[in-house]
Amino acid sequence: MREFNETLLSVENISLSFGAVKALTNISFEIKKGEVLAIIGPNGAGKTSMLNVINGFYHPQEGVITFRGEKRRQMKPYDAARQGIARTFQNVALFKGMSTLDNIMTGRNLKMKSNILSAAFYLGPAKREEIEHRAVVEEIIDFLEIQAIRKTPVGRLPYGLQKRVELGRALAAEPDLLLLDEPMAGMNLEEKQDMSRFILDVNDQFGTTIALIEHDMGVVMDISDRVVVLDYGRKLADGTPDEVKNNQEVIEAYLGVGH
Amino acid sequence: MLYREAGQFKTSYAADQAIFPLAQDRIGMAIILAVAFIAIPAVANEYWLQTIMIPFLILSLAALGLNVLTGYAGQLSLGTGGFMAVGAFAAYKFATAFPEMNIIVVFLISGLISAAVGIVFGVPSLRIKGFYLAVATLAAQFFLLWLLVKYPWFYNYDPSGVISAPPIDIFGFAIDTAVSKYMLTLIIVSVLALATKNLVRSHIGRGWMAIRDMDIAAEIIGFRPLTTKLSAFAVSSFLVGVAGAMYAFLYLGSVEAAAFDITTSFNILFMVIVGGLGSVLGSFIGAAFILTLPIFLDNFPRMLGFEISVETVTHLQFMIFGALIIFFLIVEPHGLARLWTITKEKLRAWPFPY
C-alpha cells in the first residue's frame, strides 16, 4: 500500500449542467501527487465531463479547482496544458494526416520556441531545437515500443496502436498530471496488459500523477491506488480499490437497474 | 529496386530530418534544379520562357501560398486573387514611390503588406469554419478588388486604370529580357519554396496540421488557435502577395485588378486540389497541370487530325477540370503528389509487391 500526502489537485463542490442535464452535481475529491487514481462509474455518469472540467474544456457553473495550490473556477485548455496537465481522449483524438513521429512531436510544442523566420530557413537554433526534441520523442517511442510505426500516418494504424500513440503525445509534454479517458477501451487482453504496464511505468519512472477512467474492474483493481466512483453525476464512493469493491452503494449502482 | 532505402542508414536524427533523406530524391531534385537553372535558360526560346515558364513558376508560388492555408492549416480560401492583387498594387506603390529600392525588397515588402491584410481577414476564422469561412474569403476577394479599383491613389491616379509596371534592375543589371526575368523568378520561387518546406516540417507547420486535423485536441495540447491560424493566414498571404507582385512585374508587365479576379482564385484552388492538398511539390505539379491542360487540349486533337473549334476546347477544358476536381476531392485529396508518393512506395518494393 503506497502512501500519498501532498495534494496535487483538488476539486470542490463542482457542478456542471448542460441545460436541463446535470452532468456533475456537487463533486469533491482530491488527486494526490504521485498516485494513480481511477474514476469509474456507469455510462453517462459524468466521468469524461469531470476530466473536461479539470483541463479547462468545460466550465463548471459552480465549484473551485485547486491545482498546485492555485485556486480557479475555469481556465482555457491552452493554459491547463501550459501548467502541466495533459490528457488522452475516449475517442482517439490524434492528428490523422500526420505520422506517429509528428503526432508525438506536437506534444512538445509548448517547449519549442523558434520563430517563423528561423524555422523557415532552418537556421542553427531552429535545427538544434528540432533535433533536441526529436531525441526526447525517440525515447518515448522506444518506451512505448512503437519504433516500427514511427513514420506511418496514424490514420492507418489499428485502434490499439492509436491509443498508444496518443499516450505518447501526452507524455511528450512531460506533464505533472496525466488524464487518461478509457485508455484501454476496445483493446484485447494482451493490449490491455501492455497499456497497464505503460501506465504503471510512467507513474513509476517519471513520477507522473495519473487520473484515469476505466470500465474494466480487473484493470482498475490492479493498477490504481485509489478509486472515485461516480453515478448520475454524483460521487458515490472514494477509497482504496478494496474499500470501493465492498461498498454496498457501488455494488448496487453496478448491478442495479439498467447496468 | 531502383528506388529504395536499403543500405542508406541514417546515423543521426539530423540526417533523418533532412528534406530529402533518400539519395534518389536528392539526385532527382538536383536534376530538376539543374534543368531549371541551366538547361531551360540555355535552350528555351523567349516565347516559352515568357508565356509558360514564368507564369508557371509564379502561379506555383501562389498555389503554394494557398496550400499553406488550405492544405496544411485546413482553412479554405477563395480569396487568393484578392491577395495577389494586394501584393501587385503594393509593389507598384513602393516601386513608384521609391524607384531606387531593390526590386526584391519591393517584392518582400509587398508580401508583408499582403500578410498583414491576410491576418485581418483571417480573424473571422477563429469563429467560423468550412463553408462559412469560404464565403467570408470570397467576400474578401470582391472587397479587395473593389477597393483597389475604387481609390485612384492605389494606381497613382492613372486615368486608364491599367498601369504598366516600372522597369526593374537589380544591382545595376536590367531585368528586361525573358531569360533575366525567368532567372529572377526562379530564384525567388526556389528560395520561398524551400523556406515553406522547412516551415511545414517545423513545429509551426505541425501546429497548422494539428489545427486542421483536430482543432480541439490541438488546443488541449497547447496550440493557441488564434496564433496558429493567424500565422497560417500570414504566411499564406505573404507567399500569395509576393506571387501577385511578381505576376504583375515579371509576367504581365502591367498592374491591373482585373488580372486577379475570382477566376484566378478558383484556378489556383484547382491547382492545389489537383496537385495535392498539404504538399509543397503538389503545388508545382498542380500548377503545371492546370496550365498545360488547355495547351494540350488545343494541340493534341489537331495533331491527331481532328479539327475542333476554340469553343469546344474551352468546354472540354471545363468538363475535364470539373471531372478531375470531383475525382481528386472524393478519391484522392492528396492529389497528384500523393499518386507520385504511392508510385515511389511501389518502386521501393519492386519487383516484390509485398
Ligand SMILES: Nc1ncnc2c1ncn2[C@@H]1O[C@H](COP(=O)(O)OP(=O)(O)OP(=O)(O)O)[C@@H](O)[C@H]1O
Ligand atoms: N457537451 C455536452 N453537451 C450536452 N450534454 C453533455 C455534454 N457532455 C456530456 N453531456 C452529458 O453529461 C452526462 C455525462 O456525460 P459523460 O460523457 O461525462 O459521461 P461518462 O461517464 O464519460 O460516460 P461514458 O462511460 O459513456 O463515457 C451525459 O448525460 C451526457 O449526455
Ligand SMILES: [Mg+2]
Ligand atoms: Mg466518457
